Amino acid sequence: AIDGETPRRDRLIEYLHRLQDAHGALFADHLAALAEAMKLARAEVFEVATFYHHFDVVGEGQTPPPALTVRVCDSLTCAMHGGVELAQALAGRLGTGVRVQRVPCVGRCDCAPVAVVGQNPVVKADVDTVAAVVASGERTEPPPVIVDFDAYRAAGGYRLFEAVREGARSGEEIITALEAASLRGLGGAGFPSARKWRSVMAQPAPRNMAVNIDEGEPGTFKDRHYLGSDPHRFIEGMLIAARVVGIAAIWIYIRDEYPALRHMLHAELDKVRAAWPDLPPIEVRRGAGAYVCGEESGMIESIEGKRGMPRLRPPYVAEVGVFGRPTLVHNPETLWWVRNIVEYSLEGKDWLDGRGRNGRKGLRSFSVSGRVALPGVVVTDAGITLRQLIDEHCGGMLPGHELYGYFPGGASGGILPASLADVPLDFDTLAPYGCFIGSAAIVVFSQYDKARLLAENAMHFFAHESCGQCTPCRVGTDKAARLMAAPKWDAGLLDELGQAMMDASICGLGQAAPNPMRSVLRFFPHEVGAPVTTEKEGAQ
Numbered sequence: 001a002i003d004g005e006t007p008r009r010d011r012l013i014e015y016l017h018r019l020q021d022a023h024g025a026l027f028a029d030h031l032a033a034l035a036e037a038m039k040l041a042r043a044e045v046f047e048v049a050t051f052y053h054h055f056d057v058v059g060e061g062q063t064p065p066p067a068l069t070v071r072v073c074d075s076l077t078c079a080m081h082g083g084v085e086l087a088q089a090l091a092g093r094l095g096t097g098v099r100v101q102r103v104p105c106v107g108r109c110d111c112a113p114v115a116v117v118g119q120n121p122v123v124k125a126d127v128d129t130v131a132a133v134v135a136s137g138e139r140t141e142p143p144p145v146i147v148d149f150d151a152y153r154a155a156g157g158y159r160l161f162e163a164v165r166e167g168a169r170s171g172e173e174i175i176t177a178l179e180a181a182s183l184r185g186l187g188g189a190g191f192p193s194a195r196k197w198r199s200v201m202a203q204p205a206p207r208n209m210a211v212n213i214d215e216g217e218p219g220t221f222k223d224r225h226y227l228g229s230d231p232h233r234f235i236e237g238m239l240i241a242a243r244v245v246g247i248a249a250i251w252i253y254i255r256d257e258y259p260a261l262r263h264m265l266h267a268e269l270d271k272v273r274a275a276w277p278d279l280p281p282i283e284v285r286r287g288a289g290a291y292v293c294g295e296e297s298g299m300i301e302s303i304e305g306k307r308g309m310p311r312l313r314p315p316y317v318a319e320v321g322v323f324g325r326p327t328l329v330h331n332p333e334t335l336w337w338v339r340n341i342v343e344y345s346l347e348g349k350d351w352l353d354g355r356g357r358n359g360r361k362g363l364r365s366f367s368v369s370g371r372v373a374l375p376g377v378v379v380t381d382a383g384i385t386l387r388q389l390i391d392e393h394c395g396g397m398l399p400g401h402e403l404y405g406y407f408p409g410g411a412s413g414g415i416l417p418a419s420l421a422d423v424p425l426d427f428d429t430l431a432p433y434g435c436f437i438g439s440a441a442i443v444v445f446s447q448y449d450k451a452r453l454l455a456e457n458a459m460h461f462f463a464h465e466s467c468g469q470c471t472p473c474r475v476g477t478d479k480a481a482r483l484m485a486a487p488k489w490d491a492g493l494l495d496e497l498g499q500a501m502m503d504a505s506i507c508g509l510g511q512a513a514p515n516p517m518r519s520v521l522r523f524f525p526h527e528v529g530a531p532v533t534t535e536k537e538g539a540q
């Protein structure tokens, strides 16, 4: 037994976390004992433990890591704000008892640069503030200030869920409201939510649900924002979806970088379960530092206790998902909007009520970071342009900075130049420029930045995060990163390599990895000494 329960294969990653939390690392003899307790081959336990970046596996004869790790983000926005230099300076300052690691995005791009001391994030960090936190012994993140269960209920929360639960509101009413509001998946793919609900409902029971809070796209921090302020609006949306679709069990997969949110979710879910004891089982699962688990089938593999390697499709997860059952996978922000949309609809009001501009309809949450005066999550009209977004919501550019370019959809969404700052930002509007909005992570850069260096940063990120399962991605990202380090880019070779990755990679990581590099070839050729004239470029 482990902690009094019969070991479950799908909880392997949870057990690994417990071991590492207790002992500071995963030691070979502990892993062997775990394998024995779980009746698994040692290789199976080792392959899972070594897949995830947050696990420190210590083989026989190897030296364990120091007791404290300081993780310094070196992804796009933090790199622009000196994250790489901060990591170097901290390595010199903090001494041998502390390990300083450069890590990918920790989901706090609005407060760049960020260093995480143990599990305690230090925002707008510099060497002195990080050293002070190290000396203070504070290793945990303070809890978020939220609308808790009682406050949410007192303000009318969960009434809609109870109406659905008691049959006073039908599933068809709910789905029709979502259709009228054109709610789409807000994790990046933008699939129409109502259609997703219907397709899972059409599958045989039992059906499962998985909520993907593995928000790892560099530049994205909106899920942390919503969960860290009003989590029950998300939980209510989740419970409504579960009721309407007929869900037997729910998994909430949350990235390891959000420990305070995870603890908060456990506590608030206990209150929800106490209020409605007949809910389907809800398990919160802790990620372990793998961006690829943000890909829905990679997340499902991880929920099942395996390496987070994306699956080949078909079958789609709506047909064969968690434990082989039809699965409704949602981003938390998508579920967060369900209550608002349906309540407005039931009152006969149009939720969108004229929202949207430049020919687009609806609202969007943008995670805005980079060289703007007021970075943060902005909820505004779908179809707003970057220029409008910066001027109306972000206090303009930082003093002395002029707009030079921007990532419209995080690291994977490509890069646009300042000359395209008047393009409406929405699903589908950026395709003519080889870009996409994804999870609406807008990273703004200025004349003090180089698009080529940011694209190189993004490619290193993808190389680091590739699960290694398919050659075009595993080899392609690494090869591209090395080619991009050359003073003059070999445009033809990079273009060919990018095409192969897009055509032949299994999942979105490998397919989207070339986007920033291709954007540089197209819009910033002066930076890489390798002008290319393509048909697409002529069509701009």
Ligand code: SF4
Pocket: 292, 309, 310, 465, 466, 467, 468, 469, 470, 471, 473, 474, 505, 506, 507, 508, 509, 510, 511
């Ligand atoms: Fe893994 Fe990359 Fe292939 Fe996706 S594209 S399955 S991340 S190797």
